[in-house]
Amino acid sequence: MIQDLKNNFGHLFEDSLLNEINQVGTYKDLPEGFKMMEIGDYVRSMPLLISGAIKILREDNDGDELLLYFLERGDTCAMTLTCCLGQTKSEIRAIAEKDTTLVMVPIEKMEQWSEKYKSWRKFVFESYYSRLNELFATIDSIAFLNMDERLLKYLQEKSRISETKTVYNTHQEIAYELHSSRVVISRLLKKLENLGKIELHRSYILLKNI
Template sequence: MESVHVRVAELLSQMGFEEDLKQDILQTGRPLKIIQGQSLIEPGMKAAEMPLVVSGVLRVMREEDSGRELLLYDLEGGDACAMSISCCLGNQLSSFKAVAEEDTWLWMVPMSQIDHWLARYQSFRKFIFDAYHNRFDEMLSTVDSIAFMNMDERLMKYLLDKKQSTGSYIIHKTHEQIAQELNTSRVVVSRLLKKLERQEKIELHRNRIEVL
């Protein structure tokens, strides 16, 4: 637990926050660990806290009534979820889903403090605006990939994005899981993965993929 507090303090220092703000965040927030595959936020929920990713990866998705999912973006260490901020400040229910890609530590900050910090600290305003800007750019990238990329290009981009977010060339995903996140069928994903393997861009193993 102590190591989480130390890591949060380091992240806050890297963000350039004022000392008073750092102490407020440390004193009012709380650590939360979610295991791989566990949901933090589900559609229809009303959250009272903003998650700040300390370590691990949080996957943010849209989910249809049928259960099909579309990956919007990943959150890594030091990232905040702009969509949760928007929902809370607007007093709205969540329209998205956030799931741990791997075991993930979060620092949960009470939304009741956000307005005060936005009004008082320029560094916090910049952090929130940057979070909105970065998440918006990532969602535009998702839209562009759907609109302008072939499925094999989307799949390769997905694999490279996962490699970057997890810091590992090994991606622990089944073909069915990838298909759900790309909003396509397992058969299509399996066929395209075989094609990428023949092109020596990846190696396929049981329930994992190695990016070459």
Template sequence: MEKQLLHQKFSSAFDENLIKEIEKIGIVRTYQKDDIIIDINQTLKYIPLLLTGNIKILREDADGNELLIYFLEAGETCTMSLTCCLGTSKSKIRAVAEMDSELVMIPVEYMQKWFQTNASWRNFILESYQIRFDEMLEAIDSLAFMKMDERLHKYLLNKTELHESKTINVKHQDIAEDLHTSRVVISRLLKQLENENKIKLSRNKIEVL
């Protein structure tokens, strides 16, 4: 395992003993952009800790349409997968690599054991729940109260923060799927945002101004 990377991303959250245990039992896996890391109805045997990259967490309706819930960044874990593991139920979300990503996978039994025996792990999990809960409330507020053009602009701003770049490489269809709408609607709204001088469009690229 890349010990330096593990220390860099998690030393502020975990004590030294816990990091050493993760180095021993953790399994490092790499994923390419758009790879599915966790799928809906999958039985979860490992908890992911994100070392590098970004992951988007999606829900799916009865017709197979996806809705973006939140993004994971390096140094974070997916609390919805934690909930499934604690309840020994199958995954209710899909986790997809937003860009090339590297994770360390923790066997479920250790996650449960550490919650009882390690204060730094317990605090990390509880804080992760709070962060994700706040983000899901924000997602609900966006769906309920924001118009689609406002949701789209907020989505693009979030993307620039995740990628640490004002220029985003993304297709209109991909945005439509994340926001649970049609490509035609997204293309029209992107043009509207460009006319308002909020973005600049080019082929498969969007510059947020």
């Protein structure tokens, strides 16, 4: 585990902090689709991503989901940090977007390291800043972009995260994550296909000119 930590966080943390993370952290491999956190759960540890990606979702009163942002290699989750520090229940759902490896750090270490290591404090603040900007981007997308523009942006992000031109989400799954309906998403996907931007297949979507 120490080598993975050095490869992904060595440019951020000093060796003494990396060694402490190695001593107290729990190494986990999550398969694609694994739900690592549910809304209402108490947060006992925070994740440091070694590889893969995790999607962070919110849920409205009707049970519909909205994709907020993705966590990738070298990231942690600001909402998890907030819940850890406040010892409150999670307000987000976290699901592995693809096979993911991470290190879970006990919450009691967070305050200790904030006092002991300047690099840890900087990492936490920068993580808050990055996730806040991503939330702003999501809000801007909802407020200012048409659904077809949001869908196009969603497909581009999915392709970037998975490092492939193939998106395996169903029309219904895309509708959930964009807080829309399957009928609307299917219509807009067909429009993108007619424009030559994608190819629709039974179990996947092939991105061509986006």
